[in-house]
Amino acid sequence: MEPPERVAVVGAGAVGLTVAHDLAKNGARVTVFERDAPGGGMTGRAAGICYDAYAEDIDVAVADRAMARLRSLSGEGAFVFHDTPYVFLAREGDDAGAAALSEAVERMQVHGRDVSIVTAYELADRFPIRTDDVALAGVAANAGWADPAAYVDLFVEKCEAMGVEFRLGDAVSIRGDPPGVAVDDVVTARFDAVVVAAGVHSRRLLAEAGYPIALKPYRVQALVGDCDYRGPTVYDATDESYLRPHPSGVLAGDGVEPVEANPDDWDPTADDWFVRDSLSTVTHRTKTEPTVERAWAGLCGATPDRNPLVGAVGDGLYVAAGWHGHGFMWAPAMGELVAGEVLGDPDSSVPDPFDPRRFDGDESFAVVDGMTVDNDDES
Ligand SMILES: Cc1cc2nc3c(=O)[nH]c(=O)nc-3n(C[C@H](O)[C@H](O)[C@H](O)COP(=O)(O)OP(=O)(O)OC[C@H]3O[C@@H](n4cnc5c(N)ncnc54)[C@H](O)[C@@H]3O)c2cc1C
Numbered sequence: 001m002e003p004p005e006r007v008a009v010v011g012a013g014a015v016g017l018t019v020a021h022d023l024a025k026n027g028a029r030v031t032v033f034e035r036d037a038p039g040g041g042m043t044g045r046a047a048g049i050c051y052d053a054y055a056e057d058i059d060v061a062v063a064d065r066a067m068a069r070l071r072s073l074s075g076e077g078a079f080v081f082h083d084t085p086y087v088f089l090a091r092e093g094d095d096a097g098a099a100a101l102s103e104a105v106e107r108m109q110v111h112g113r114d115v116s117i118v119t120a121y122e123l124a125d126r127f128p129i130r131t132d133d134v135a136l137a138g139v140a141a142n143a144g145w146a147d148p149a150a151y152v153d154l155f156v157e158k159c160e161a162m163g164v165e166f167r168l169g170d171a172v173s174i175r176g177d178p179p180g181v182a183v184d185d186v187v188t189a190r191f192d193a194v195v196v197a198a199g200v201h202s203r204r205l206l207a208e209a210g211y212p213i214a215l216k217p218y219r220v221q222a223l224v225g226d227c228d229y230r231g232p233t234v235y236d237a238t239d240e241s242y243l244r245p246h247p248s249g250v251l252a253g254d255g256v257e258p259v260e261a262n263p264d265d266w267d268p269t270a271d272d273w274f275v276r277d278s279l280s281t282v283t284h285r286t287k288t289e290p291t292v293e294r295a296w297a298g299l300c301g302a303t304p305d306r307n308p309l310v311g312a313v314g315d316g317l318y319v320a321a322g323w324h325g326h327g328f329m330w331a332p333a334m335g336e337l338v339a340g341e342v343l344g345d346p347d348s349s350v351p352d353p354f355d356p357r358r359f360d361g362d363e364s365f366a367v368v369d370g371m372t373v374d375n376d377d378e379s
Pocket of ligand 1: 010011012013014015016017033034035036037038039040041042043044045046047048049050170171172173197198199200201202205220221222253297298299300320321323324325326327328329330
């Protein structure tokens with residue numbers, strides 16, 4: 001089969017932009033359709049935390065490639081990758097959490113990750129955080145954070161340099177067999193392949209075209225606080241909250257609201273309880289007293305097995321979605337894999353466990369936090 005010459009990418013978030021760039025770099029003529037501005041979806045709301053602390057083969061391979069690429073991009077334009085250790089901890093009294101953490105670190109080490117177990121005393125010695133309530137912690141060295149908006153700006157620039165065409169401002173619909181993109185129900189130019197990277201909207205777009213996928217949006221929240229914090233990124237596995245350093249002081253967020261959200265009708269404003277609880281968590285852990293600069297909510301996409309949905313759903317029709325809150329950090333690797341898959345590159349195809357057709361699309365499943373530390377030993 002001839003590789004596709006003309007490819008449409010729907011969605012200009014971190015994933016769509018990286019896919020578009022990597023397709024164009026490999027010779028495809030690419031048009032990106034985005035109903036908003038680039039980065040106007042969930043990428044613009046992401047915390048930008050990145051790490052390689054995974055315990056399964058495929059996740060490890062994806063994270064390795066993503067981290068290497070993030071580092072190599074650092075310094076291009078205004079994009080900077082900030083090396084920052086990733087501390088994940090279980091608190092005193094959370095015996096199950098501590099046991100799961102210890103097992104997870106062991107498996108990460110087996111997979112060659114630079115991750116170590118540390119006690120509360122060692123943690124206090126190394127980092128400016130409160131540790132008197134910590135039962136056990138893991139520290140991942142290959143980790144950091146970046147500003148997702150700077151990533152978007154960089155990839156828009158890189159796409160334009162590769163000749164990628166942008167069509168902004170229209171919410172498109174998808175056609176299958178042959179694959180196509182329609183604006184106001186009118187099919188646009190002929191495309192040999194269409195990649196749907198529309199984040200949490202991917203399910204509706206594909207369902208309307210007759211390709212159901214198993215994707216459930218869920219709501220998460222974050223805030224930026226003004227204070228002086230120069231410590232590591234910290235994920236508290238006991239209450240599923242996280243914080244990282246930020247130019248204003250600290251960025252903090254929670255785990256998941258374990259209910260399905262409606263991607264067309266959800267509340268983008270942070271809840272009062274979230275702001276109150278997060279401030280108290282940050283004050284406790286960082287020994288600072290931040291004032292809230294801004295707070296917001298966003299949506300992430302869950303799948304039944306927590307693996308993303310990446311690959312063909314039909315002839316020439318592809319999806320890349322369902323990141324469980326990892327879509328920013330995985331985008332640099334997924335761009336290459338999706339481009340390879342679409343262009344038929346035998347050396348760069350998407351791993352089978354990500355195949356979107358492993359589900360019928362009508363599965364019922366519970367939403368689970370993407371950062372959670374557990375002993376889900378599948379590899
Ligand atoms: C508060 C919060 C914190 C997060 N923190 C992290 C983190 O620390 N690290 C991490 O890796 N991930 C994080 N995430 C997750 C991350 O934001 C997502 O996984 C990632 O941004 C997904 O990128 P995407 O390109 O798939 O989707 P999006 O950025 O949502 O892009 C999809 C695009 O498709 C467009 N679109 C949708 N429908 C249509 C249509 N019909 N026509 C045209 N365009 C359409 C949208 O406007 C949007 O711009 C966080 C998310 C939130 C909400």
